[in-house]
Amino acid sequence: MNLLGLFRRRNSAPVARERLQVLLAHERAFVGKSDLLAVLQEEIIAVIARHVTIERERVQIKLDRGDPISILEIDVEVPSAAAAAALREARPAMAGG
């Protein structure tokens, strides 16, 4: 039990090291650019809203920072034609076109 415990404990520091390396590489690269994701969101929403009616609240941005790649995932809920028409009536400002 104790030998196993010792072995396991020895194993956690390399994990900590790797997590920190990935995190800090991203944080150093993004110093002063903390708004990047907010800017991306705004621009992506604007582009999509030009073609289809969407609701701002129904846009989910997910990120998984990794090494060697990060994954930026953007979920946009696109309402059906009828729902979109109702939305346009309710909120003309958000309508695309």
Added chain:
Amino acid sequence: MATVLVVTSGKGGVGKTTSTAALGAALAQQGQHVVVVDFDVGLRNLDLVMGAERRVVFDLINVVQGDAKLPQALIRDKRIDTLSLLPASQTRDKEALTAEGVARVIGELREKFDWVICDSPAGIERGAMLAMRHADAAVVVTNPEVSSVRDSDRIIGMLDAKTAKAEKGERIDKHLLLTRYDPARAARGEMLNTEDVLEILSIPLLGIIPESEDVLRASNLGTPVTIGSPNSVPAKAYFEAARRLRGETLVVTVPAERRGLMGRLFGRRAVA
């Protein structure tokens, strides 16, 4: 009815963030809907201790300023689906955290969760004051050590004076969480013991978390100790603390010197 809980201490490095993660996870593991909120603007770390550092997109200040909606900023835990994290901002100006904005966000969180656990920054500045502002209850994290006990005493005074509840003349529930407790050193009289600390601070005891390598390991892995090592002594202490927060009455056990071979070897070396 949601409970807003602040985890605070005054002093830094006593285990606020670790305890926020462990208590939050423990409550969620008991089926409660929990959000842990990092108030340490500029120096966020709760994301790292929760293992969500790679997934932070938006943060508390984005929500306070209206750049993101609350559901967009909340990060759902991958291991326990009733547990969420609202991270702190890393680089922005601390002034961006406004009293009104925080009140609004806490109000929204109250509607979604059973527990809103606010991880306070160290110190007694603005961030710490905002973290405790809307609390219904507080966990005062204290090490059995003179400067930590003194700072906890000051924080207790602030909880009784500066919170919204206190200003309305209501009482805020305060719980003492004694962390980094070393039973061997306390037994040898080298460290304040539980009775000493309780007598000085005179608030009820929520739990005693022994100094443990399981806790260190939990931070290294980004897995709260109640998830990563649920049968360890500190995890059991956090689980019991969570049950006490939910109103159960359980006798607090002072961690005894239950040491194995390694512990005994270390103990002997330390004495020699």
